[in-house]
Amino acid sequence: MNDDIVIYWLKRDFRLVDNPALTEALHKNRQVCAIYILEPSFLEASETSAFHVHAVLQALNDLRKKINSAGGQLAIFKGEVVAVLDQLFSLLPFRGIYSHEEIGILRTYERDIAVAKWCKQQGVTWKEIPQTGVFRGLKDRDQRQKLWKQFTFSPILPRPSADLLSKLTIPKKWKSIALAGQRELQFEDTPFAMTDSQRARLQTVSETAAEATLQSFLYERGIDYKGGISSPLTAITAGSRLSVHLAWGTISGRRVYQATQARKEELKISEDQTAKRWRASLTSFLSRLHWRDHFIQRLETEPKMELEPLNPAFKELQYDNRSDFLSAWTNGRTGFPLVDACIRCLQVTGFINFRMRAMLASVACHTLHLDWRLIDHPMASMYTDYEPGIHISQLQMQASVVGINTVRIYSPNKQIVDQDPDTIFIKEWVPELRDFSAEAITKHRQEALGDYPAQLVDWWAASREMKDRIWTIRKLAASQQAAREVYEKHGSRKGPRGRKGNNRKNKTHEQ
Secondary structure (H helix, E strand, O other), X not given: OEEEEEEEEEOOOOOOOOOXXXXXXXXHOXXXXXXXXXXXXXXXXXXXXXXHHHHHHHHHHHHHHHHHHOOOOEEEEEOOHHHHHHHHHHHOOEEEXXXXXXXXXXXXXXXXXXXXXXXXXXXXXXXXXXXOOOOOOOOOHHHHHHHHHHHHOOXXXXXXXHHHHOOEOOOHHHHOOOEOOOOOOOHHHXXXXXXHXXXXXXXXXXXXXXXXXXXHHHHHHHHHHHHHOOOOOOHHHHOOOOHHHHHHOOOOHHHHHHXXXXXXXXXXXXXXXXXXXXXXXXXXXXXXXXXXXXXXXXXXXXXXXXXXXXOHHHHHOOOOOOHHHHHHHHOOOOOOHHHHHHHHHXXXXXXXXXXHHHHHHHHHHHHOOOOHHXXXXXXXXXXXXXXXXXXXXXXXXXXXXXXXXXXXXXXXXXXXXXXXXXXXXXXXXXXHHOOOOXXXXXXXXXXXXXXXXXXXXXXXXXXXXXXXXXXXXXXXXXXXXXXXXXXXXXXXXXXXXXXXXXXXXXXXXXX
C-alpha cells in the first residue's frame, strides 16, 4: 500500500471554499487524488433527469478548471463506486478516503454501506466529514440546536491556496482508466440530452455562479424576499435562487448563513430608508435556512421515510392511484390552470417556488388521490435543485402523513386569485389559455376552454373525500400516539435565534 496517497472523493460538494473534506485531506496528507465517480446507477435512476446531469456537469467542469489553474488535477471515472475503487486499488493501493457525509436516498445510503464494507476489507480508512448542520447518529433531538449553532457559526474554511491545490495529483496508472482525460465532461458522455428551451432557461450551477447569486440576493434582489416568494411571478427574482447551489454543494449553507448575518449587521447602521425592509426579508430568509437543515435531519435520522410515512398509522391511508390522473398531472393536463402552468414551467426551467411545490403535491395527493410515493420521483426529476431531505420531508408533510402538522389542502383556484390574479404566469406556460380572460380562467371548472381540458375532478368533493380519509386515521388513538413519538424524534425544538419552535410550522428554504 502506498502510504503517501489518499483519495478525496467528490460527491455533491463542488466547491473550494468551506469544503471540510477537501480542506482536511489537503492539510493532513502529502498527495491527494481528487476523483469524481459518474455512477451508472445515478444515471439510470428514475428520479435522475437531464437537469441533475446538467448541474453535475457544470459544477464539475467549473471546479476542475479552478483546480487545474492552481496546478492540480481532478480525475473522472465512470462505474459503480466500489468497482472503481477496487480497480484503482489494484493498480495502485492507497491508504485512505476523504468525503463529506451525504444525506441521500436509499440508493446512496446502501452504496455508502457497501463502500464502508470494502474499505474495511482492504484496510483503507474512510473519513466522512459533515458539510451541513445535520448530524449523524443524533440520539437526542433536544441537543440538535446546540450542535447546529456550533457548526453554523464556526469559521468559514477559506479556499485552499495554490500550493495546497497543487497536491491534487493523479497517478499515471489511474489516468489510463479515467474518463474524458482533461477535456470538459459533456452530455454526450451520458444518456441525457436537453432542449434548446431548457438550456436557455436553466440556472448555471457552479461555485462561481453561486457566489454571484449570493451577492445579487444580498445586495440587489433580497429586499423583496418577504412577501415576494409566494407568487411564481415574483419568486423568480425575489427568491434567493440559492437552492440549486445548496443542493449540489456549489456553496455551503454555513457560508450563506454567515454572509446573510453580516449583511444584516451592515444594514443596522445604514441610513438607507429601505434598511428596515431589507432586514425583515433577510431575517425571514435566515429562518428558512435553519428550517432547511431541520428537514434534512429527518431523512438522516429516518432513511426509510423515502418508502414509509413517518407516522406508521398512515400506511393504511387509501389512494386511488389512477394511471391516467398521474399522466395528466405529470404532463400538465389536469384542467387546473395554475397546476398545469407550474408543471410545464418545471419541465423547462427546473424551478418553481415553494408554495407552488406544496400546491402541486397537495393537488396530486388530496385531489387526484395519488400516493405520495407515486409522485416522488416524477417531482424529483423536475427539480434542478433536488435535495432528497427537503423533497421527501416536504412531500410527506404536504400529503398529510406526518401527523404533527396542520392538514393543508391547497385550492388551486384560490392560489390563482392570491398569486396570479391576472393569470400572467398561467398564460406564459399554458398557451392554450392566452385568448381567454383572467376571469374565465379563474372560474374554469367542468367545461373545456378551447383546447384546454376540463378539470379531471371536482376539487371540493375530491379533496373533502381525502380529508375525511386522513382524519379517520388521524383520530385513532394509535395515530395520535405515533404522532407524539414522531414529534419527540423529529419535531423542532427551537428556532435559529433561540425562540421556542412550533411543531405546526411548515416552512423550509423557499428558493
